[in-house]
Amino acid sequence: MPAKGMLLSSSPHSFTPVSTSKIMLTVVIALVPAAGYGVYLYGLSALALILVSVGSAVAAEFLFRKAINATATVGDFSAIVTGLLLALILPPGTPLYMAALGSVFAIIVGKEFFGGLGANPFNPALIGRAFLLMSFPAAITTWTMPQGLAAAADAASTATPLGLLKQGQALGDIAAYFGSGSPGEFFRQLFLGYRSGCIGESSILLILIGGLFLVAIGVVQWIVPASVLASTFLFSWALGMDPLFSVLSGGIVFGAFFMATDYSTRPLTPTGMAIFGFGIGLLTAVIRKFGGFPEGVTYAILIMNIATPFLNKMRVKKYGFVLPAKQVKPSKEAGK
């Protein structure tokens, strides 16, 4: 019998190789296509924005936890995900200090104040964006056309497809604005991703590649994205907007796969997830149609985040569920 290093612990004695940090890294990998395309469209300034946002998120988490004398958690890579997500939902021309400020706010107020990873009720990246949108409404709604890697920092400002729609333009005119001959051609252009908008939300194709990769390897469940997209389609159509245009423009696909699926802030139960996604689609369509902003995904998700604890009560029926009314006499569990 060896004297040293014998482990005594309660079963199970076998553990999955999956870990929190591996999951977070997978999400980062899934975001690479969309982020890379953003850099390709908007140049090195977009890359700088991403790096500043990620860097300040990591630094904010590290320093805050050090300040409050809590265990360091930067090793779980969740701050990288938050910083990256925030950068990808900012306009390419956002000043770097704003991105840094948004990241710090997202991490400290949006996450750490509630106890850190897994305890935050609101999606931190969206909290960061909402904070910036309120603090710097002009800067966060100033858009530029994609100009390639050599883009100048002072590119002429333009409008987003949804912005033009809000101004009352017809779909044909919006298509023409982005150089497409017909709405059909424009939809293809939106799907592939040549249009003005946030850094990461442009190419639906690349977002789908990343998002479906996460679904395929089981990091993300299909229920939330499917329900968000279906409900956006449905309610846009019901409110008299072109449903396909509504899904392809703005940040709804990005939000459906990368924001609404945030572990801490989406419900855990399948029914809860479906209702959660349904609500996001409904609110997005309502905000786009009646709200003051052309885009509503940020607030739709944040509002539905509030419902998460309630939606968690909609559990699956447990194995062998019997109605409490006809209670069975409690009997001892038999051998296995």
Next chain:
Amino acid sequence: MAVKTFKGGAHPPERKERSSSIATERLLDVTQVVIPVNQHFGAPLQVLVKVGDQVKRGQKIADAEGRMTVPVHASIAGLVKKIEPRTQSNNTDGPCIVIEASLESNPEDSTEFLPPLDPFACSKEEALARVRAAGIVGMGGAGFPTHVKLAPSKPISVVIANGAECEPFLTIDERTMVERPEDVVEGVAITMKIVNAPEGVIAVEENKAHAVPLLEKAIASSPRTRAGMKIRVELLKTKYPQGGEKMLITAITGKEVPSGGLPMDVGCVVQNIGTLCAMVEAFREGKPLIERGLTVTGGACKKPANLIAPIGTLVADILTKGYAVADDEALRRVIYGGPMMGVAVPSYQIPVQKNTSGVLLMNEEEAKYYDEETCIRCGRCMRACSCRLSPALLAAAVEAGDYKDAEKIGLLDCIECGTCSFVCPAHRQLVQRFRVGKQILRAMKQKEAQNAR
């Protein structure tokens, strides 16, 4: 053959290949056994022998009145050396009878078995009395008295032989099905006779599919099936906890055992493979449950083995006699049972009991232990829970001390299979919390009931 299964579960690394092709070997030269007095789920027993007594192999050495009691027998012939508390395989101390073998006596007078009994000719009461007298308990882990299980108050439609062996590492049931398929079939037939069930199913996980033709051949040539008894083999998906009683019933019959109920509520009786063989021997030879099959394996086991050992054999003796060889340098953890539900013990000086299906000697890599991180609410436990108990939410309720909510979510329905803790990327001690929580909740309910009176 359609492969059946249940929803949820996980796939822990199996590592059965180390011992799955090693033939079962019988321990012959055991010189000392330490037999725990209480090895069943139920009321405690009284010791019937005293220090200095000569006992025969098969002689009853502890028993008690009462339905939930099962006697214990001497597993070797010899002298009662001591009766004292020793560490048992559940890591607690309990009264044990230490017997030292007397080598000179000849095996004829040193054995005391019951007279053989034909289960198909005797009455149900006689058969149940024999099952109890032979000291038979569920050998899959819980140690539930078999004579109680075989006297259900509801009609039984199917007897299921649990050949899933879903615990990783363990291969003793697999070896038994390969080496003694006739006994497995006979055991199912006896059980069917006692509970008057029209149908018998031997359920085998896919990773043991090679045992299926052997079992089918045994079924075809069995006098019981020729006499009209219906027994068949079903394949199950290899998935943990496929061999959990509830999961097995759901996979085979599609029914769910009602919350707080027993398998008989859905017309099922589930029997472990080892229990079936012990029953066959109890009737055919009158032999009580004095030995059992177990697997000794693991990354720190240089020579793994499938063994039949007398109850009470110390694992230290198995190793020193060379039936299995340990790599003491690499050893980090010793487990009685499987890696998912077994008990980690501090030494080799612990006896093989009626419910010890294996002894695992784990190396550094297998025994890796992780620090608990915070729950990221990924929901993996929610999807893996075979009882659909929402472990993430249940753990939150238990941690908050909200036992009312925990009970509503289903704390008392937890089968403690450990799948939630296995799949957790943050290595949360979920099932560990539920085990403690269940005890607290049961105590609370008991107190409530007392106050109500």
